[in-house]
Amino acid sequence: xxxxxxxxxxxxxxxxxxxxxxxxxxxxxxxxxxxxxxxxxxxxxxxxxxxxxxxxxxxxxxxxxxxxxxxxxxxxxxxxxxxxxxxxxxxxxxxxxxxxxxxxxxxxxxxxxxxxxxxxxxxxxxxxxxxxxxxxxxxxxxxxxxxxxxxxxxxxxxxxxxxxxxxxxxxxxxxxxxxxxxxxxxxxxxxxxxxxxxxxxxxxxxxxxxxxxxxxxxxxxxxxxxxxxxxxxxxxxxxxxxxxxxxxxxxxxxxxxxxxxxxxxxxxxxxxxxxxxxxxxxxxxxxxxxxxxxxxxxxxxxxxxxxxxxxxxxxxxxxxxxxxxxxxxxxxxxxxxxxxxxxxxxxxxxxxxxxxxxxxxxxxxxxxxxxxxxxxxxxxxxxxxxxxxxxxxxxxxxxxxxxxxxxxxxxxxxxxxxxxxxxxxxxxxxxxxxxxxxxxxxxxxxxxxxxxxxxxxxxxxxxxxxxxxxxxxxxxxxxxx
Amino acid sequence: xxxxxxxxxxxxxxxxxxxxxxxxxxxxxxxxxxxxxxxxxxxxxxxxxxxxxxxxxxxxxxxxxxxxxxxxxxxxxxxxxxxxxxxxxxxxxxxxxxxxxxxxxxxxxxxxxxxxxxxxxxxxxxxxxxxxxxxxxxxxxxxxxxxxxxxxxxxxxxxxxxxxxxxxxxxxxxxxxxxxxxxxxxxxxxxxxxxxxxxxxxxxxxxxxxxxxxxxxxxxxxxxxxxxxxxxxxxxxxxxxxxxxxxxxxxxxxxxxxxxxxxxxxxxxxxxxxxxxxxxxxxxx
Numbered sequence: 001x002x003x004x005x006x007x008x009x010x011x012x013x014x015x016x017x018x019x020x021x022x023x024x025x026x027x028x029x030x031x032x033x034x035x036x037x038x039x040x041x042x043x044x045x046x047x048x049x050x051x052x053x054x055x056x057x058x059x060x061x062x063x064x065x066x067x068x069x070x071x072x073x074x075x076x077x078x079x080x081x082x083x084x085x086x087x088x089x090x091x092x093x094x095x096x097x098x099x100x101x102x103x104x105x106x107x108x109x110x111x112x113x114x115x116x117x118x119x120x121x122x123x124x125x126x127x128x129x130x131x132x133x134x135x136x137x138x139x140x141x142x143x144x145x146x147x148x149x150x151x152x153x154x155x156x157x158x159x160x161x162x163x164x165x166x167x168x169x170x171x172x173x174x175x176x177x178x179x180x181x182x183x184x185x186x187x188x189x190x191x192x193x194x195x196x197x198x199x200x201x202x203x204x205x206x207x208x209x210x211x212x213x214x215x216x217x218x219x220x221x222x223x224x225x226x227x228x229x230x231x232x233x234x235x236x237x238x239x240x241x242x243x244x245x246x247x248x249x250x251x252x253x254x255x256x257x258x259x260x261x262x263x264x265x266x267x268x269x270x271x272x273x274x275x276x277x278x279x280x281x282x283x284x285x286x287x288x289x290x291x292x293x294x295x296x297x298x299x300x301x302x303x304x305x306x307x308x309x310x311x312x313x314x315x316x317x318x319x320x321x322x323x324x325x326x327x328x329x330x331x332x333x334x335x336x337x338x339x340x341x342x343x344x345x346x347x348x349x350x351x352x353x354x355x356x357x358x359x360x361x362x363x364x365x366x367x368x369x370x371x372x373x374x375x376x377x378x379x380x381x382x383x384x385x386x387x388x389x390x391x392x393x394x395x396x397x398x399x400x401x402x403x404x405x406x407x408x409x410x411x412x413x414x415x416x417x418x419x420x421x422x423x424x425x426x427x428x429x430x431x432x433x434x435x436x437x438x439x440x441x442x443x444x445x446x447x448x449x450x451x452x453x454x455x456x457x458x459x460x461x462x463x464x465x466x467x468x469x470x471x472x473x474x475x476x477x478x479x480x481x
Numbered sequence: 482x483x484x485x486x487x488x489x490x491x492x493x494x495x496x497x498x499x500x501x502x503x504x505x506x507x508x509x510x511x512x513x514x515x516x517x518x519x520x521x522x523x524x525x526x527x528x529x530x531x532x533x534x535x536x537x538x539x540x541x542x543x544x545x546x547x548x549x550x551x552x553x554x555x556x557x558x559x560x561x562x563x564x565x566x567x568x569x570x571x572x573x574x575x576x577x578x579x580x581x582x583x584x585x586x587x588x589x590x591x592x593x594x595x596x597x598x599x600x601x602x603x604x605x606x607x608x609x610x611x612x613x614x615x616x617x618x619x620x621x622x623x624x625x626x627x628x629x630x631x632x633x634x635x636x637x638x639x640x641x642x643x644x645x646x647x648x649x650x651x652x653x654x655x656x657x658x659x660x661x662x663x664x665x666x667x668x669x670x671x672x673x674x675x676x677x678x679x680x681x682x683x684x685x686x687x688x689x690x691x692x693x694x695x696x697x698x699x700x701x702x703x704x705x706x707x708x709x710x711x712x713x714x715x716x717x718x719x720x721x722x723x724x725x726x727x728x729x730x731x732x733x734x735x736x737x738x739x740x741x742x743x744x745x746x747x748x749x750x751x752x753x754x755x756x757x758x759x760x761x762x763x764x765x766x
Contacts (some may be wrong), residue, residue, distance in 0.1 A: 179634045299625070340706035346651050367647055379624050383658055 002278040004077060009058075009366050010266040012066035013049050016056050025052050026259070051262045060085065060260035070269050077276040078203050078222070080213045081241030084252055086221075088263050090197045090235040091117040092255060095124070097193040097237070099166070100251045102127035102217065105405070107161040109154050112400060112439070113143040113170060115195060116467065119430055119442045120219055129442070130158050131400055132352035133316025134170075140306065140327045141356040143438070145176030148184070155188045163191040168199050168212055169222075171352070171438075172359065173323030174316050178215040194220040200228035201363075204279025209318035214302060218243055218444070227363045230271035234264040249387055256278040282364050286322050290362045293324050293371050300379050302331035302386055303475040324360040326378075328353075332387025334461045338378075341385060346377040351407075354433070355461060398454060401446035404479070409444035413480040416470065419455060420445045424466065425478035430467035433458040440468075447476070486517055486525075487530055490707040491675050496532075497520055498705075504599055509591040511643040516599045522705060526567060526600055528638055532705050536602050539569050542669075543603070544741040545701045545713055546723035546747070547573035550632050550695070551666045551730040552746055553722045555579065557631040561659065563619035563647060566592030568604035573604040574634075576736055579641070583612045584630075585622075588643050590616040615646040626659035633660060635668035640681050648681060651682075656716075657692050665717040670698060673756045674708035682712060683763035688762060689716045697722055698760060699749040712756070723750060738744040 008093070017031075029035040032047035039047050053059040058067040067085065069249050075081035086093040094117045102108050103328050104126030109133040110118060112189045122129060125446075132154055135144035151164065164185045169175045178194070185192045194212030196202065200222050202211040214221035220238040224230040275282075297305040304327040328338045340355025351362045360374060403409075403426050424447065431441040440451060455473070459465055465473035484500040498519045505516040514525045523536030534542065543596055547570055551557055558581045562570050566587040574583050592613065595612075598603040607614065614639050615622055620633070640648035647668075656666050666689070671682040690696045693716035701712045717724050729742035 248508065296624075343522060346649065369618065372618045372624075373646050374653060376620045376624050376646070376655050377650070379658075380651050380654040384654065 004067070004273055006073060006264070007269045007273050008069040008364075009262065009269040010071070013051060013262055013266055016051065017048055018355050019056075021056075023052065027052060031412065042133035045262065049263055053258075053260065057262065057419055060087070060265065061256060062389055067265065070265070070272075074268070075238070077272050078211075078213055078236070078238050079238055080220070080238035081243060082239050083266055084237040084239075084249065085260070085262050085268050086235040086237050086252070087233065087257055088255065089233045090221050090223035090226070091120075093114075093223075093235045093237040094118055094195055094254050095121040095250070095255070097219045097221055097326040098122065098163075099125055099192070099254065099407065100248055101163045101191050104407070107158050108165060109151075109158060109161050109190070110165040111143075111146050111167060113174075114165065114169065114439070115197060116196070116430055116432060116439060118165060119439055120350050122406040123443060124407070125411045126405060127162075128405045129402060130154060131402065133399055137310060140304075140325075141329075141354075142172050142174075143170070143206070144174050145170065145317060146181070147314045147316075148177055148180055149209070151181055151184055155184055155190070158473050160461060161190055162219075163193050165195060166195045168196050168202070168213075169209060169318075169320040169323070171198060171421055172325045172357070173198070174310075175209040175318040175320065177314065178210055178217065178316040178388055180213065182216045192217040196220050196240070197223040198226060198323075200224050200226065200275070201279070201286070202285045202320070203402070204275050205283025205322070206280060207287070208283065208322070209320055213240060214246070216240070219248075221266055224268055224271050224275075225262060227361065228271050228275055229364045231264050231267040234268045234271075236268065253365050258321070276365070283322065285342045286364070286366070289338035289366060289368070290324050292373060292391065293360075293362070294321075296375050297324075297326055297378060298377075300382050302382050303328060303378060304330060324362055326358050326360070328358060329356045329390040331382060331385075332390055333381070333385060334390070336383060336462045337418055341463060342374075342377055342383055346380070348374055350374075354463070355458065391408060398440065398451055400442065401448070402442075403446055404444040404446055407445040409479050414477045415480045417478050418474060419452060419476045422476050422478055423449050423452060426481065428477040428479045429469060431465065432467045433457065433463040433465060433475065438479075444473045444479075447478070461475075483613070486519070487528070488527070488530060488558065488707075491640060492676065494675070496705075496707070497699040498525070498606060499516055505595055507591060507595065509523060509589050511589045512638075514589075516595060524602075525705070526596065526716075529642055533638070534567055534569065534600075534603065535705050536600070536640040539567075539603060540623055540738075541701050541703050541740045542668065542711070542746070543553065543573045545699070546570055546634055546636060546667055546669065546739050548588055548721065548731075548738060548741040549713070549715065549746060549749070550634070550667045551577055552728075552743070553717075553726055554663060554665060554729045555632065555727070555730055556663070556719050557665075559588070559630045559632075559661075559682070560584070561623070561626075561630040561633045563623070563635045563637065564644065565634070567596045568593070568607055568671075569612060570634055571609070572606045572638045573610055575609045577734070581611060583609070584615060585612060586615045586619050588616065588618050609676050611699055616663050618646065620652045621685060621759075623652070623655045623659050626655075629663055631661050631664055633664070633668070637669060639671065639678075640685075648688075650684050650691070653689050653692050653716075660712065660718065661718075662717050665715070666693065667716075667718055668714045670712035672703075672706060672708045672711055673759055674710055678707055679719055683759055685714060686760055687766060689714055694718060697750055698752060699757070700752055710757040712752075728742075742765060
C-alpha cells in the first residue's frame with residue numbers, strides 16, 4: 001500500500017522554494033518579487049507557490065515525477081485504474097469523457113437533466129444526443145434518475161450508441177441504479193460515463209450511494225472542489241483499469257492548459273490526502289448535520305426537506321443524504337424567492353433555488369452554528385413571508401424534440417427571433433434557467449409554446465436566463481430553415 | 482516578576498491589568514476560558530482573551546441589563562437569558578419575587594462550571610429553584626418558542642466567536658416570536674467609540690429596528706470594556722422604557738443597587754450626538 005500521507009506536488013513545490021532557484025521563466029511576477037500588490041492581496045506563501053512546469057516540478061501534460069505520483073495516489077484513493085488532475089473545472093472533465101468516446105455523428109445516451117457542459121461537448125465534437133426522460137417527482141417538481149426500463153429500451157433502439165452518461169448524483173442528490181446501468185451498457189458494448197460533479201464524497205463516506213468506480217463505470221468526472229475541499233476549478237477525471245490511460249491523456253491534452261496552476265494541483269493533492277485519511281469521519285459528520293437539519297426543517301411547517309423516503313427503487317434508486325433539498329411551494333414561495341430572501345434578509349448564501357425548491361450544500365466546512373443560522377432564518381421566513389400555498393407547475397421537465405445535432409444547429413445560419421414568436425422554430429442555442437442550470441432547450445431542438453411559457457414563468461420568478469446571446473433573453477437565435 | 486493581562490481594544494490600543502496570579506485556564510469546544518486575580522479589579526474572567534467581567538465593576542453591567550427592563554415592566558414573570566454563563570444576570574433577576582421562571586441558555590457548560598468554582602460573586606444563584614439551565618446554542622433554543630417569555634436578555638460575547646449567531650436577524654426575529662405581546666428584548670450592544678465595535682452596534686441596531694416597533698439604546702460606563710462606554714439595546718412590542726416607567730413602583734420593591742437608580746433609568750437613554758448619528762446612519766444603510 002502506498003502512503004496516502006504524502007502530498008508529492010505540494011512537497012515538490014516546497015523543496016523548489018527552499019532551493020531558492022533563480023527564475024528566468026514564467027510566471028512573470030517571479031514569486032511575487034515583481035508584483036507587490038499581488039503579494040499584498042494573496043499572501044507571500046500563496047504567491048511563492050505559483051510556479052511553472054519544470055524538471056523538479058514535473059509537467060501536467062506529460063507527468064513523470066511528482067504529478068505522476070499524485071495521480072497514482074489519487075487513483076488508489078478513488079479506487080480507479082488511473083486518475084487525472086483536471087484544472088479547467090469539472091466542465092473539462094465531463095467534456096473529456098465525451099471527447100474520448102464520441103466522434104462526429106456518434107450517438108450518446110443521456111438523461112435530459114445533464115449539465116450544460118455535456119451539451120457544449122456535443123457542439124464541439126458533433127455527437128448526437130439520445131435523451132432519456134428522467135422521471136419527475138410531481139410533488140416537488142424535480143427531475144429524477146433514469147429508469148432501468150427506459151435504459152433497456154433506449155439501448156435496444158440505439159444499438160450503435162457509444163456510451164451512456166449518468167448523473168451520480170443529480171444536483172438534488174438523486175441516483176439511478178448505476179450498477180444495473182453498467183451491466184446493461186457493457187452487455188451492449190457501450191461505455192458508462194459518470195458525471196460526479198456532486199459526488200466526491202461518495203468515494204469516502206459510509207452509507208452513501210455507490211460511486212462510479214465502485215459500480216464498475218468506465219470513466220467518472222469528479223469535482224473535488226465542490227464537496228471535497230480543493231480550490232475552485234480543480235477537478236479529477238477517473239478511468240477504470242479497462243480504459244487505456246495514455247489514450248485518455250491524449251484526449252485530455254487536446255484541451256488541458258499547458259500552464260497548469262500549481263496552486264490548483266497542490267490543492268488537489270492536499271484534498272485527496274485529507275479525504276482518504278479523514279473522509280469517513282468528515283462525511284459522517286456531514287450526514288449527521290444534514291439529517292439533523294432535515295428533521296428540524298420539517299418541524300417548522302410549510303417547508304419539506306426530502307430524504308430517503310423518496311427512494312422508489314428505480315428513478316430514485318438511492319438518495320445522497322448530504323444534500324439538503326427543501327421544497328418551498330407549500331409556503332407560497334418559489335424556491336428562488338426563498339433563495340433571495342435568505343441572502344438579502346439574512347446574509348445566508350445557499351447553492352440554488354429553482355421554481356419549487358432550494359438546495360443547501362453541507363460539506364467539510366460546516367459547523368452546527370451555521371446550520372442553526374440557516375434553520376433560524378427558515379423559521380423566520382415561515383413567520384414573516386409565508387403566503388397561500390402555490391400549486392406546483394405541472395412539472396419542470398419538458399420533453400426535447402431533437403431535430404438536428406447540437407453541432408449542426410450551433411454552426412448553422414441563424415436568425416434572431418423574439419422568443420414569444422419563436423414557437424415552431426429550431427433553437428440554435430442553449431437556454432437554461434439558472435439556477436438550477438439544467439437545459440430548457442439545446443441547440444437543434446424545436447421550440448414549443450410550453451417551453452416559451454416555462455421561460456416566461458422562470459423569468460418572472462427571478463431565475464436568470466442564461467445561455468442565449470441576447471442576455472435579456474427577449475430574443476432567441478434560431479436555425480434558418 | 483511582572484505579569485500583565487492585555488486585551489487589544491483595537492489594533493493600536495491596548496488595555497492591561499497587572500495580574501497577581503492565573504487561577505484557571507482551559508480550552509473548551511468553543512473558546513478559551515481564563516480566570517485571573519488582580520489587585521485593581523479583583524478576580525476577572527476572559528473568553529478568547531476578551532474581558533467578560535471583573536469582580537470590581539461587574540455590578541454596573543448586571544444592574545443595567547436587568548433593572549432597566551424590570552423597572553419598565555414590573556409584570557415580568559417568565560425570563561429567558563441567553564449567554565450570561567458567569568451568573569451575574571441570573572443573580573440580579575432572582576432578586577425579583579414576581580419572576581416565576583428563569584431559563585438560561587449558555588452554549589458552553591465549561592464557562593458555567595468554571596464560574597461556579599472560581600467566581601462565586603456572580604455564579605451564586607444558579608441553584609435558585611426558578612432557574613433552569615440549558616447548555617445549547619441560543620438561536621437553536623429560541624427557534625421553537627412562541628409567546629413564551631416576557632423578557633429576553635441577550636448577555637452575549639462579541640459577534641466574532643460562538644456569539645456570532647446572537648447578532649443576526651434570524652435570532653432577533655425568533656426572539657420576537659418567543660416574546661409575549663408585551664415582551665421586551667434587552668441585549669448588550671457593544672461600544673460606539675471604536676470602529677469595529679461600532680460596526681457591530683450599528684448592524685445589531687438596524688436588524689432589531691426592522692423587527693420591533695419600539696427600539697431604544699441606553700448606555701453605561703464600564704471601566705474594563707473597550708472605551709469604557711458601553712451600550713445596551715432595548716426593544717419591545719408595546720412597552721416604552723421611559724413613558725411606561727413607574728419610578729415609585731420600582732422604588733417600592735426596596736432593591737438596593739450600586740449603579741442603577743430611577744433617575745439614571747431616565748438619564749441612560751440620553752445618548753451623545755455622535756452615537757445618535759451612528760444609529761441614524763445605521764437606519765439608512
